[in-house]
């Protein structure tokens with residue numbers, strides 16, 4: 632089943648129930664006082680974030696949603712029942728845009744709930760119109776319609792580390808080696824067809840399909856998933872040690888990141904020279920040095936060598952701790968400025 636990262640839906644909030652005209656029963660009089668209750672309010676529509684990034688596929692068939700209407704008022708001044716809120720679930724990282732108003736709602740934390748449409752108010756029953764001049768009002772008002780709208784929902788994955796690189800660079804192998812993920816691995820390009828997430832001690836790693844030259848213009852598979860790394864904190868850029876011209880291959884991907892824009896080239900990037908078990912040590916040292924010249928930080932990796940892999944995972948833990956510290960520091964600075 633294809634990974635769904637964009638849907639369009641229509642939703643409407645519930646209409647308010649009508650107010651009604653009713654009378655108290657008073658046997659001594661032909662007609663008792665007014666006793667018509669107000670209508671109940673229509674359901675509001677909310678969006679809520681869930682930790683299931685494949686959840687948008689649930690909207691492939693059903694695209695239209697309606698909140699429950701409020702019930703009409705009843706006798707004895709009883710208010711109609713309110714419509715029960717309608718909750719539409721979307722994966723964490725979804726951007727929900729109201730196509731008519733351009734309001735954008737961003738779901739970033741699990742369980743976060745935002746109201747996107749307000750239900751209509753219930754109408755007034757005749758009791759509301761009673762006053763000293765009119766003790767037997769025969770008026771009531773209808774319920775108000777609920778808000779409605781077309782929404783565009785777009786998913787941008789939220790991950791700590793994004794794995795990028797040419798096809799076959801070993802991205803999925805790294806994800807599977809470090810996390811509980813089971814991303815497909817193959818000795819051929821474009822094994823990965825859709826993004827995969829894995830958890831490394833609570834941090835999230837995102838594996839996206841391989842990128843090729845022209846990816847930013849939609850060539851290959853990875854380009855359309857580039858936006859999923861726009862929210863990652865650090866990019867791991869995998870370059871395989873199997874072939875020569877590591878710098879050239881590195882630059883191909885950098886070019887695509889830059890053409891895509893969205894701040895991708897400003898992110899902290901660590902180049903991961905992968906599959907070092909396949910070449911002589913002098914050779915991968917040379918490659919690492921060449922990459923260091925153009926890219927700065929370079930880590931070496933082999934998922935086949937337990938010692939190298941362990942060392943890699945230790946460095947990753949330290950990196951994530953460092954990154955977390957920067958975020959906490961930034962929050963503290965912002966707090967101080969506000970005081």
Ligand SMILES: Nc1nc2c(ncn2[C@@H]2O[C@H](COP(=O)(O)OP(=O)(O)OP(=O)(O)O)[C@@H](O)[C@H]2O)c(=O)[nH]1
Nearest residue numbers: 798799800801802803804817818821822823841934
């Ligand atoms: N010897 C060796 N082979 C590796 C290593 N990492 C990955 N491979 C192999 O390289 C091939 C490609 O690995 P994948 O993890 O599927 O590569 P990918 O970057 O996810 O590829 P796409 O999904 O096509 O973009 C597979 O045959 C892996 O077994 C490594 O460290 N050492």
Ligand SMILES: [Mg+2]
Nearest residue numbers: 802803822823
């Ligand atoms: Mg892959």
